[in-house]
Amino acid sequence: MSNLDINKLDARGLSCPEPVIMIKKAVDEAKTANKTAPGNIPEGMVFTIMVDNKTSVENITRFGEHAGLTVTNEKTGDDYTVTLKK
Amino acid sequence: MKTSKKELIIISVFGILTGIIAVSLVFFGNPANMGFCIACFIRDTVGGLGLHSAGVVQYIRPEIIGLILGSFLLSLVRKEFAPKGGSATITRFILGFFVMVGCLVFLGCPFRMILRLSAGDLNALIGLLGFSCGIGVGVFFLKKGFSLKRSYRQPVTEGVAMPVIAIVLLVLLVTAPAFIIFSEKGPGSMHAPIILSLCAGLLVGGMAQYSRLCMVGGIRDLILFREKKLILGFGAIFVAALIGNLITGKFNLGLTNQFGVVAHFDILWNFLGMLLVGYGCVLLGGCPLRQLILAGEGNSDSAVTVLGLAVGAAFCHNFGIAATAASKSADGVENVGGVSTTGKIAVIIGLIVVTIIAIVNTFQVFKRKSEQ
Numbered sequence: 001m002s003n004l005d006i007n008k009l010d011a012r013g014l015s016c017p018e019p020v021i022m023i024k025k026a027v028d029e030a031k032t033a034n035k036t037a038p039g040n041i042p043e044g045m046v047f048t049i050m051v052d053n054k055t056s057v058e059n060i061t062r063f064g065e066h067a068g069l070t071v072t073n074e075k076t077g078d079d080y081t082v083t084l085k086k
Numbered sequence: 087m088k089t090s091k092k093e094l095i096i097i098s099v100f101g102i103l104t105g106i107i108a109v110s111l112v113f114f115g116n117p118a119n120m121g122f123c124i125a126c127f128i129r130d131t132v133g134g135l136g137l138h139s140a141g142v143v144q145y146i147r148p149e150i151i152g153l154i155l156g157s158f159l160l161s162l163v164r165k166e167f168a169p170k171g172g173s174a175t176i177t178r179f180i181l182g183f184f185v186m187v188g189c190l191v192f193l194g195c196p197f198r199m200i201l202r203l204s205a206g207d208l209n210a211l212i213g214l215l216g217f218s219c220g221i222g223v224g225v226f227f228l229k230k231g232f233s234l235k236r237s238y239r240q241p242v243t244e245g246v247a248m249p250v251i252a253i254v255l256l257v258l259l260v261t262a263p264a265f266i267i268f269s270e271k272g273p274g275s276m277h278a279p280i281i282l283s284l285c286a287g288l289l290v291g292g293m294a295q296y297s298r299l300c301m302v303g304g305i306r307d308l309i310l311f312r313e314k315k316l317i318l319g320f321g322a323i324f325v326a327a328l329i330g331n332l333i334t335g336k337f338n339l340g341l342t343n344q345f346g347v348v349a350h351f352d353i354l355w356n357f358l359g360m361l362l363v364g365y366g367c368v369l370l371g372g373c374p375l376r377q378l379i380l381a382g383e384g385n386s387d388s389a390v391t392v393l394g395l396a397v398g399a400a401f402c403h404n405f406g407i408a409a410t411a412a413s414k415s416a417d418g419v420e421n422v423g424g425v426s427t428t429g430k431i432a433v434i435i436g437l438i439v440v441t442i443i444a445i446v447n448t449f450q451v452f453k454r455k456s457e458q
Contacts, residue, residue, distance in 0.1 A: 012236065013170075013173070013235075013236025013237045013238055014233065014235075014236055014237075015173070015234070015237065015371040015387075016303070016371055016372070017228070017303075017306065017307065017310060017311075017371075018228075018233055020310075020311065021228060021229070021310070024311070052168075052170075053166075053168065054166055055298055058298075062089055062313065062315075063311060063313075066311075078168070078239065
């Protein structure tokens with residue numbers, strides 16, 4: 001398992017709070033890279049992160065909503081895919 | 087982070103109930119300010135099994151059994167039981183070992199620190215400062231990329247091992263075969279009735295599983311994400327226990343007047359002991375309570391951490407590492423207690439070892455060839 005790219009992360013098997021730190025880093029990098037509105041997450045941007053426990057889903061959801069993102073999650077087998085959209 | 091009102095209400099109610107249960111356990115026989123102390127109770131249980139020979143702290147604590155089984159049962163009901171493990175097993179064992187050293191030098195785990203504070207013991211405030219500093223240092227490494235790497239799915243036998251051990255302990259407690267030792271004096275001899283302690287453990291274990299209550303997580307998340315959910319649980323336990331202690335007449339404000347309540351007044355070592363606990367627990371991803379709860383949910387990494395705590399407890403009492411509590415004899419002679427030279431050396435070694443673990447796992451000092 002490895003991180004796929006900045007917006008598509010794999011945090012399966014990682015324990016709290018590592019998955020939230022990963023998504024926070026990705027969001028911060030997207031803000032920095034935004035040339036049109038520096039400091040903001042680009043409109044339409046989508047982040048996805050895979051986790052394997054409900055605690056991480058809850059923590060990422062709380063983080064995403066606080067950052068102004070729309071958060072949804074989908075369970076596939078033992079894993080969850082959390083999608084955060086601007 | 088944005089926490090819903092419902093989540094805030096749930097964690098507050100659970101915190102209040104936990105605080106009330108903790109004070110009630112003391113009322114019904116547990117040692118002072120020890121409604122719950124994960125470190126002390128693991129230490130007592132290890133002593134009950136004869137793994138250390140400190141005669142005053144030997145008893146198989148039903149609260150520990152209840153916490154594991156409460157978490158196990160609720161995780162089954164909520165379909166959250168998931169056998170997982172294989173993430174830095176020996177490192178977790180070592181961290182658990184030194185977290186116990188810190189706890190027994192301070193004389194309590196983070197949970198008991200809050201309970202001691204709620205009874206007016208200002209030595210616990212020193213401990214809280216050290217604990218927060220330790221968490222701060224751990225968070226620094228987390229931000230730099232510290233990771234104990236991934237865990238993986240395990241067979242069910244791995245996941246149920248700790249709940250089965252808890253059931254075996256319960257059988258040993260109830261049947262009390264000759265090789266099990268129960269203290270006849272001292273804190274180990276003081277306990278609420280078995281059924282009450284067991285039910286308290288089951289209830290708190292269930293609530294902690296549901297709410298993810300964690301003493302380390304509260305301060306860590308506040309520093310990392312300005313997230314207040316877990317620290318609210320912390321606060322609710324404190325307020326409920328404070329009111330409970332005031333009602334039951336157990337509140338005694340002060341620093342050097344805490345005789346007979348399993349505490350000592352050595353400011354530096356109370357601070358450093360809890361610094362070691364906060365530091366180690368952040369790297370582990372949770373406090374000793376959280377490790378028990380996760381072990382009940384099938385996490386064998388946490389189960390190994392609990393074993394590290396248990397072996398640490400045995401070492402602490404077999405080698406004079408644990409602090410001595412301040413006491414007053416019947417004729418008024420005061421013994422202020424404190425930390426032995428061995429205990430001080432153990433804390434310093436612990437801080438060095440935890441720092442090495444933090445550095446190695448943050449900066450990937452020993453990267454595998456395939457990862458380079």
